[in-house]
Structures are given as structure tokens and as C-alpha cells.
Amino acid sequence: MGASGPAVSTGKAQQGKDANIYEQVFDAILEQRLIPGTRLSEDKLGQLFGVSRTIVRTVLQRLAFEGVVEIQRHQGAIIARTTAEQARQVFAARKAVELEVVRNACRHISAVQLEHLHALVWEEQEARGQQDHGRALRLSGELHLYLAEYCGNEFLAGFLRSLVSRCSLIIAQYEAADRHSCPPTEHGAILEAIGAGDEALAVKLMAAHIDHIEAKIDVREKTAPPDLSAIFSKTNKEN
């Protein structure tokens, strides 16, 4: 599988060019190449992708619905920033959803689907071995998303999609320097339990797994607020 797969089924097929842009922006978020606070100018994006603002606007609105960008009237779109309290809520929501997902997966998942998930784990380890943290993080997210998709509830899967992408933003905003967001051995263990149909164990492992991710984030505000350095020295402005 190539580096830039379709990132889980994002909806229907046969869509317009907005779908392409959406995928690219979404993937960039999942790989943390777009970090919270980044401004997404309609004109810039339009020129970048060779489309008019109409298309860009559609994409930005969709991303805003998903919660990964914030749009404020007359002030445009930025990659969403997450407060510490919101981060707590995201992990709580993930736990509620993913425990249900795991329960369903233990009953509904097929052998070939399980095989696919194992392949993702292997791919993720490979990326991590190559120090490609962005790709590893995206693959980790995709594992959770495919698991949800295979559990047989498209609504839970769709919701989890927005939670996982938001998690990427949270990690980008808060995580300490050492970045190993999802211990891959845990992924493997969860899949083992699901494959064995051991619902109780799978649920327990998934709960612990999410707790571990949450434990890694550091609630001190790492965002550069109106920088002190900016107050004392006129810093340059990018682009």
C-alpha cells in the first residue's frame, strides 16, 4: 500500500474535485503537517490546488463540520485549537465509542478484515522504524478507523473519524517532545483479543490503550499565546 491511500472510506464514490482537496488537507492534518492555529486562506488554497474559492469553501465548511478547523465569520478558517477540557472530552468520547466498537468487532469482524488490520499494524511499525512519525501516526489512526468500519456501525465509525482526527490535533498541540503516541504492541494485543473473540479482554485492553494515549499528553498550554518575544522584539511574519 502506497504512502497516500484513500484514508478509509470518506463517503460516496464519484465525487467532484473537492473530494481530492479534502483528502489532502485531511491527510495533512492526520500526519501533523498542518498544526493547530495554522491559517487556511481561501485564496491561497484555491491557487495551490488550481480551483476557485467556491470549491475551497466547500472543503473548509466540511472540515469545520468535522471539527478539525474553526471558522469564524469574516475571519476565515484555522486548524482547530483544542482546550485541555475539550481534550479530556475527546478522550472520554473515544472511550465510549471505541469500547462499543470493540464489543461489536469481536462478534462481527471477518478473518480477512482482521488480516488487513494486522497488516496495518505491521506497516505502522515499519514507518516508526524509519522514523517517519507522521506516517506512523496516520496509520495508527487508520487502524482505529478501519476497526470501527469493520464493526458494522457506520454511524459510530463516522463519529470516530472526527474524534481520531481531532486527536491528531491534540497530540500536535500538547504532546511532549518524545512522540510515540500509540504503543504498537498494544495494537497487536487488542487485535489478538478480538481475533480470539475474548470480548472482556479486548475491551479492557482498548480502555487501557486510550488511557495511555491520553496520559501522554501534557495539559500545559504549549500554544504560543501572544508571544512575549513578540512584545519585546518585532518578530518577522511568515509568508
Add this chain to the structure above:
Amino acid sequence: MGASGPAVSTGKAQQGKDANIYEQVFDAILEQRLIPGTRLSEDKLGQLFGVSRTIVRTVLQRLAFEGVVEIQRHQGAIIARTTAEQARQVFAARKAVELEVVRNACRHISAVQLEHLHALVWEEQEARGQQDHGRALRLSGELHLYLAEYCGNEFLAGFLRSLVSRCSLIIAQYEAADRHSCPPTEHGAILEAIGAGDEALAVKLMAAHIDHIEAKIDVREKTAPPDLSAIFSKTNKEN
């Protein structure tokens, strides 16, 4: 509270005119004045509300993201139809989310918030007594939504919002002639349990409540013809 409240906080304040149209369409869905399969022509809606297709398009895309309308390329938007399997998934998702909501509510809810919910139950009973089934259904939905909002997790609340609206569509599509979707005594009992802080009881009652709603739907397909302008005529001046 008047008949046409803001229907739970739908997001940010200070929004454009699209917010108004969105509210009206969403309320019409919650009150089942818009039923599954109804075609939503961009031009018709635009003339109806006195805005250009640009605005209508924004609204339709948002509704599509929430899952209450379906958009197919070059074929426009219709109120979403739900398959029997999807309906099953919606109720499963609601159960997963609302049980978590109830657990949190038992710990986080305040006295004044609980008072508000009790008032909603009373209002719903009143509407039912006046044979205003549409309003009763909307109030029932708002009860569930406010409960989620008060539980202290905006992400779960937002997800539940789309599930509840989808439920209105499911009921409109499938429910038998006798329409009493949410036995109000059950609502009261759930609030009692939450007020008493009895988590186990509250969870049990909510689970049973959702099961009862699901049990009422009837998977036989029932079609219905649309009439667009009449639906919004009471709130809009121009034909």
C-alpha cells in the same frame, strides 16, 4: 419557552443568514413536516427564503454532513432515507452514547439544569395532550439533546444531535399509525433516577427507553409524496 426555540445550541452565535434557514429546515425535520424522500431543490428553497443558491447550498451541505439529507452528484438533495439495517445501527449508536451521557449526567448535572429538563417533560406532555404530535416529538428530542449537553461532553452531545434528528426521520419513515414515540412517563422516571444520583437505575431505564422506541418502528416501507412550499408557508411571507 415559545414554540420555535433555538433547538439546543447549534453552534456559534453571530452567524449569517444561513443559520436561520438551517434552523427552519432542521426543525421541520424534527417535527416531521419534512419526510424522507422529499426533494430539496436549491432554487425553490432559495426563492422560498429569499436568498441565493450559494446560501442554500451551504445549508444543504451541512445537513448532508449531519446525515439528515442525502446529496448525490448532479441529482440534488433529498431528505435522507434510512434502511432497516441503518435504523438498527442508529439505535445501537444512540444506546452507546446515551448510556454514557446518563452516567456523566448523574455526576455532573446541576439542580437548575434538572429543573429545565423536568419543564421540558411537562411541556411535551402538554403538547401531546393537545394532539400536537410534531411539537411533542421535537420536545422529546430536545430533552435528549439537552440532557447530553448538560452531561459535560460537547462532542458526545453533537453526535447525539445527528442521531436524534436521524431518529425523527426513521420514525417518520417506519412508525405505525399510532404515534407515541417516547412514553413520557419513562422520561420522568429517567430524570428522577438522575436526580437521585442512582447511576445503575438511570442507565437501566435509559436502555429500556431506547429499546422501547426501537421496538415501535415497523420495517415495512411506507412511501409518501412531498409538497415543499406548504411546509414552510407558516413561517415565511412569500408564497
Add this chain to the structure above:
DNA sequence: CCACAAAAGATTGTATACAATTTTTCTGAA
């Protein structure tokens, strides 16, 4: 040099024009 107001510039909000596609209507023949 700083504070502050006004103008210039940049960005977003909305409407409209045109292109692409689908749906409907019309025509003719089996």
C-alpha cells in the same frame, strides 16, 4: 517616539453568470 485616526489593502460573504449534467418532453416509426 508614541498614540491614534484614516486610508489602503487583503480577506471573506453573497449573488450571479455560465458550463456540465440530468430529467423531461417531443417526434417518428415499428
Add this chain to the structure above:
DNA sequence: TTCAGAAAAATTGTATACAATCTTTTGTGG
């Protein structure tokens, strides 16, 4: 009549023009 196919109409997809608002720069007085 009924069917196929083409023209006509209607509807959606996209780009662009202009209006509204915000941001930055500039100019002036203290």
C-alpha cells in the same frame, strides 16, 4: 400504443464579480 432517440428544459457544478468586513499600513498631532 409503445418504444427509442433527440431536442428542450430544468437542475446542479464551478468560476467570477462585487459587497461587506477585517487587517495592515500610513500619516498626523502631541
